[in-house]
Amino acid sequence: MIKRALKQTFTLLNVDYVKLDARWNYRNVISPYFRIYYIDAGTGEIWDASAQVRLEAGFLYIIPSFTLCNLICPDYLSQYFVQFFEESSDGISLFENNRAIMKVKATDIDILNFRRLLEINPGRGINRSDDPSVYEKNVFYKEYQELNNRQSLSVFTETHGILLQLVSRFLTRETFKHMDTGQVPAKILNIISYIQLNLNRDLSVTHLAKKANLHTDYFSRLFQQHTGERPVKYVHEKRIERAQYLMLTTRLTFTEIATQTGFDNVFYFSKIFKKITGISPGTYKKQMNTIGSG
Template sequence: MIKRVLKQTFTLLNVDYVKLDSGWNYRNVISPYFRIYYIDAGAGEIWDASAKVRLESGFLYIIPSFTLCNLICPDYLSQYFVQFFEESSDGISLFENNRVIMKVKATEMDILNFRRLLEINPGRGINRSDNPKVYEKNIFYKEYQELNNRQSLSTFTETHGILLQLVSRFLTQQTFKHRDTGHVPVKILNIISYIQLNLNRDLSVTLLAEKANLHTDYFSRLFQQHTGERPVKYVHEKRIERAQYLMLTTRMTFTEIAAQTGFDNVFYFSKIFKKITGVSPGAYKKQMNTIGF
């Protein structure tokens, strides 16, 4: 018997139904959690690095974690939304190769799922402001995580089940270009897991090749063949993703974050951060309203 085990779990941050206007206009938003929207009236736009996506009534949209985007409502927009964190036993996101905004036609079950989430998780809206600069703060993350800890086992399990159902709506061949890991060599899969779990350690190409028991040049070619990126670039991207998460959910200094994510010094960390995200760590940090830290 073949057993398939999902390595990812999802935990609720916020869920709500809101009516928005032209004040919903936020640029360069990067969050360490996922967003799913169901639009029931009006229109809006989401931009990511590759495309502009129109928010239309009757559709579901997902924004994977660490996806740089702009959120815009020119006039009126009403939406159900849920924000949630992803955890993975091997450190690899389910959307590792698909960090783009995706869209699918909503079903009646999707709407019922959103309504049920709201019913069993009352008071889990943002409750402060729809501005990410206000609500993306460490103190608020901790507050909502504590609410999860207080949930009954029944509610926690049902909430996770509904999140899995909503995520599954985007795992189609049309919307989810997921690499078949069955064709990826076990050695490369093991190295990907090792990278995710050891971002603060030496991850030079030489060391990774040694762990894979492969010649350095051959390892680099094989890694790029199955991930689409050279090992150095891949490591840098994973380190910066972790840095973004730490900047949003902890009080660590840039120097501490640089050390925690494997950079020799804060200057090199800042250089790579800006190269990958397009903004400096300081500019990114300003995305959070630091009042109260």
């Protein structure tokens, strides 16, 4: 009997081969989709909150969704890149505990996979503009989703298979922190899923503890023991992550986003947003206009 099943699926957004120069210099990049690079020449750098990673020829790099980073090319850099969305049956990202840049040595198969992605998905680069105020809009996400819907079953399946292969390269013990869900109480796993799927609803500790049929104090200790965070902080982080996604992909006002992510008002939303990200929603919105492609 098969006891393991992958809950995540990956949907292509963009794939391309590009040659970059010193204009590829972007700060505070954060996107609702994943990026994987294969560098074939030149050098560059990516910084996230915890480390500075050198981009160099012969290596693969992954930037998980909602990973804040800086992208820099001092002189010349050529790369294959693919951008894709993740969907999960329980709302929990495969990289839930791995929001950091990862690097692995590329293989011949990795290179062939990128070339094959380009071959079966022509015209899927960021063609209209490198300016995110142009390309990071919900209307264009829908446009690319429609392109996926038009793919033949063969191409759609092969594309997903290649994305799975590329993602799998970063799931080794050396690079990937894996939470053994077998040791996490089912009640806590159920609450994690409940939070992800109900961010706009009441997620107070009292409510969550009642949902888990546990005493509030015991629930809080148990939740922190198995997630590393207190329930309130965890909920705030997931709500702000969702807010960032909405700010990148829709034209909703801050008030509308606050409502959709479960905040009582826009002022409290702004306070928690700055506490989690270090900047205000308004500053974050402006910084989106400096996010580069690739």
